[in-house]
Structure formats: C-alpha cells, structure tokens
Amino acid sequence: MAPETHALLSASSAHRWLNCTPSALLEAGKPDRDSTASLEGTAAHALAEWKLAEMLGRGPGARPQSTYDTVEMDEHTSAYVTHVNQLLDDHEGPSRVFIEQRLDYSKYAPDGYGTGDCVIISDGLLDIVDFKYGQGVLVEAEQNPQLKLYALGALEAFQDIYRVDQVRATIFQPRRDNTVRVEYSRSELVEWGEQTVKPAAALAAKGKGEFKAGPWCQFCKLAPTCRARAEENLKLARLEFKPGPELSDEEVAQVLRQLPDLTKWAAEVEKYATQAAVSQGKQWEGMKLVAGRSVRKYADENQVIQAARDAGYKDTDIFEQKLITLTRMEKLVGKKQFTQIFDGLVVKPEGKPTLVPMSDRRKALDLAAPEQEFENLDK
Numbered sequence: 001m002a003p004e005t006h007a008l009l010s011a012s013s014a015h016r017w018l019n020c021t022p023s024a025l026l027e028a029g030k031p032d033r034d035s036t037a038s039l040e041g042t043a044a045h046a047l048a049e050w051k052l053a054e055m056l057g058r059g060p061g062a063r064p065q066s067t068y069d070t071v072e073m074d075e076h077t078s079a080y081v082t083h084v085n086q087l088l089d090d091h092e093g094p095s096r097v098f099i100e101q102r103l104d105y106s107k108y109a110p111d112g113y114g115t116g117d118c119v120i121i122s123d124g125l126l127d128i129v130d131f132k133y134g135q136g137v138l139v140e141a142e143q144n145p146q147l148k149l150y151a152l153g154a155l156e157a158f159q160d161i162y163r164v165d166q167v168r169a170t171i172f173q174p175r176r177d178n179t180v181r182v183e184y185s186r187s188e189l190v191e192w193g194e195q196t197v198k199p200a201a202a203l204a205a206k207g208k209g210e211f212k213a214g215p216w217c218q219f220c221k222l223a224p225t226c227r228a229r230a231e232e233n234l235k236l237a238r239l240e241f242k243p244g245p246e247l248s249d250e251e252v253a254q255v256l257r258q259l260p261d262l263t264k265w266a267a268e269v270e271k272y273a274t275q276a277a278v279s280q281g282k283q284w285e286g287m288k289l290v291a292g293r294s295v296r297k298y299a300d301e302n303q304v305i306q307a308a309r310d311a312g313y314k315d316t317d318i319f320e321q322k323l324i325t326l327t328r329m330e331k332l333v334g335k336k337q338f339t340q341i342f343d344g345l346v347v348k349p350e351g352k353p354t355l356v357p358m359s360d361r362r363k364a365l366d367l368a369a370p371e372q373e374f375e376n377l378d379k
C-alpha cells in the first residue's frame with residue numbers, strides 16, 4: 001500500500017500499536033526513513049494504480065514513469081491487475097472497485113484511517129487487496145491487522161449501500177510468489193474491532209499501556225534504542241545454565257531459538273551507533289571510530305589497461321568476459337521471457353543445511369543419521 005504518513009494509529013503500523021501500545025506516540029516524534037526499497041515500492045504502487053484504472057476504463061492519464069521502472073516491475077504490476085480482475089469475477093450483481101481508497105476506521109481507533117490499494121464491494125462480498133512490492137519480509141494474510149482495519153473501514157463506509165456478510169482479505173506479494181487470502185465474517189471483524197482494537201487504540205492514542213517486544217518491533221523507529229526490546233533480547237545473557245562443563249542439548253536448543261532475534265538486534269544497535277558516530281560525531285564510551293578493512297583497487301582503469309599493453313600483455317590476458325548474474329538476467333528480460341528463453345537451463349542446487357525455528361515455512365530436511373546409513377548399507 002501507499003505510505004500512510006498522517007494517521008497516528010495507521011493501519012500499516014497496527015501490528016505494533018496493538019501489541020505495544022506506547023509505541024505509536026513515541027514513533028510519531030521520529031523522522032521517517034526513505035529507503036530505496038520504500039521509494040521503489042511507491043513507484044510500483046503508482047504504476048499498479050495506473051494500470052488498474054486503465055483496466056477499469058477510467059482514463060488514468062499519462063503512465064507514471066520512475067527511475068525504478070524495470071521489466072520485472074511491469075510484469076508484477078500487470079499480474080496484480082490480472083489478480084484483481086479474477087477477484088472481481090467472483091462478485092455477483094452490481095459491484096464497485098475503489099483504487100487507493102481512504103478507509104476510515106476511527107470508530108475503533110481515534111483518527112484512524114489508511115489507504116486500501118484496492119477495494120471491491122458488492123452485495124454479500126467485500127474484497128480488500130493489498131499490493132506488497134517488498135521482498136525482504138514475507139507478509140501473511142492470516143490475522144493481518146492492517147487488512148482487518150481496512151476491512152472495518154470499508155464495512156463502515158459502505159454499510160448503507162451494501163449488505164456484506166463475507167470479507168476476503170488478500171496479500172499480493174509477487175516478488176515472493178506470495179498471494180495469500182483469508183476470509184472473515186462481518187461479525188468476526190466487528191467483534192475484533194470492539195474487543196481488541198478499541199481498548200488498545202484508546203491506550204495507544206494517549207501513549208499509555210505496556211511496552212511489549214515481539215516480531216512487530218522489526219520496523220519500529222525505536223527499535224535500536226528501545227529499552228523493552230533490549231531487556232527482552234538480553235534475557236539470553238541471563239539464562240541460568242545448569243552446572244557442568246558442557247551445555248545440555250536443551251540449553252543449546254534454547255540458545256539457538258533466541259539467536260536470530262539477538263543477532264538482528266545487536267546488528268541494529270551497531271548500525272544505529274555507527275551512523276550516529278559518523279554523521280553526528282557521537283562519542284560512545286569505550287569505543288572509537290576506525291577505518292574498516294579495505295581492499296586494493298585500480299586508481300584509474302584506463303591507465304592500468306594502457307600500462308599492461310605497454311608492458312606487452314595482450315587484451316585476452318587482461319580482460320575476462322563474464323555472464324551477468326541470474327538476477328540481473330531476469331531483470332533484463334523479465335520473468336515471463338526468462339522462463340521461456342532459459343527453459344531447463346536454470347537449476348537450483350540444494351541449499352546448505354540451516355537450523356531455523358519450527359515456525360519457518362520451509363519443509364524440514366529428511367537427513368538420515370550416519371549410523372542409520374550404515375545400518376541401511378548392511379542390509
């Protein structure tokens with residue numbers, strides 16, 4: 001969805017303020033970070049919006065252009081429009097499609113509103129579609145509060161025109177091959193709005209309630225310096241291990257389960273502190289800024305080429321021709337063409353075994369224990 005810069009209790013940050021109510025007010029005082037990914041996302045949304053308006057025959061004007069335009073973006077935005085069209089087919093009778101629609105859910109959260117990428121409504125059925133162009137984090141539709149708040153806003157806005165019983169909320173995240181949908185009844189959503197959103201939003205609007213660290217901290221502007229998050233992460237250091245020279249299997253497993261959060265948090269703190277030291281001259285007690293490791297490089301490539309030729313080396317000695325990477329090739333020709341042109345020419349070797357939490361979506365490897373392999377050979 002397009003960035004929501006004005007609502008304190010925005011739908012896109014709802015996962016945070018519903019779980020950690022004081023976060024919303026504290027975040028409001030911090031500047032936004034315009035990363036390349038967010039600028040690219042904004043460009044993709046503008047193009048998707050334009051294509052959808054064109055598909056609906058709304059004469060959207062000139063096609064938006066940006067420095068982020070690629071074949072890949074063109075294909076993904078077209079796929080989004082195709083998907084919306086498929087959803088539209090499920091609506092019987094007169095239906096309406098709203099693009100980049102402001103959805104007001106202030107009945108549940110003070111001054112709460114957001115912008116839904118696409119809303120389709122007809123008698124009986126409401127579709128909320130959120131286009132995610134990012135690829136870093138896989139977005140789930142299941143119990144996604146952003147989608148649920150949009151749905152509450154749409155139910156509220158159109159209640160006098162359409163009688164809706166069924167709500168479908170879709171995440172369309174093409175760069176992760178992730179199109180997921182979840183269904184709710186109207187009463188289920190309203191109950192969630194009344195019982196979960198209202199009390200949390202009342203606290204969040206006043207900056208009250210308990211700080212609570214969890215997965216929602218990921219994009220919090222306070223994340224590197226938040227005390228609650230630091231305390232949560234540092235619980236690992238306070239683990240009480242049993243006596244004995246070695247950790248038990250359960251203790252190792254306990255460390256493993258906490259490592260991803262701990263290392264991520266440590267990296268964020270380090271990045272924040274380094275940026276402050278470099279850009280604001282901040283001094284951190286016991287630390288100093290030094291030049292990192294660096295690698296040698298040619299001062300001037302043209303002069304190096306000339307010097308090598310003068311020394312009697314042929315161009316075949318000093319130049320090498322390399323195939324561009326698979327990712328660059330896919331960007332160059334587009335996903336659809338890539339599949340056609342290189343059919344059967346791309347392989348995916350098995351990844352290095354990695355330990356991940358049970359909640360990870362990937363299928364567990366079925367590796368036979370070495371003793372078992374020997375047993376099998378004996379048979």
Ligand code: SF4
Nearest residue numbers: 020212213217220226
């Ligand atoms: S980083 Fe801190 S303030 Fe932000 S959501 Fe996490 S616990 Fe709350």
